Amino acid sequence: MALVAVLYTYNDLPEVRAQHLSAHRDFLASQDNLVLSGPTSDGSGLLLFEGEVAAVEAAVNDDPFRAVGLIKDRRVFEWTPVLGSWMKDLKL
Template sequence: MSTFAVTYFYSADPAQLAEVRPLHREWLSGHFSTGSLLASGPKVDTPGALLIWSAESVEELATVLDNDPFDIAGFIGERVIEEWNPIFGPWSS
């Protein structure tokens, strides 16, 4: 398994995000309980989020992320998936 850092840049306004957020968080919670989502949360000063995932490949993860309710609603203007090599911390090898 590889570790990936995913950055979301939202294209929706806060009110739109708030409407879908419960579904989005339920979806995230399911992936967190299986161990594929390691951490996630909104950015403080920009409209977006950082998510840390464990997956076999970037292609596999992209397919999973396509099912995020925020993505389905069209609220993610840009999504960046980067493989990450944590040297220190709970996800280091």
């Protein structure tokens, strides 16, 4: 199965973000194919899924952050890791 990365660029709306963070995290936790997710040091968000690009893209359309206008830009793309210490742990 392919790995699919999702890169969110957020709008700068800290009060809205704080209000909807729990719903966003609950939504992500409900995704059975989510491998890892979290914020980046530049204020973006990086999510890694197992699956196909089209299916992941369709799934993240339902992210509560999107519904309230927190996602300014979103990139969804297949990612092929080739080296690294997590390769074995992630069974890649």
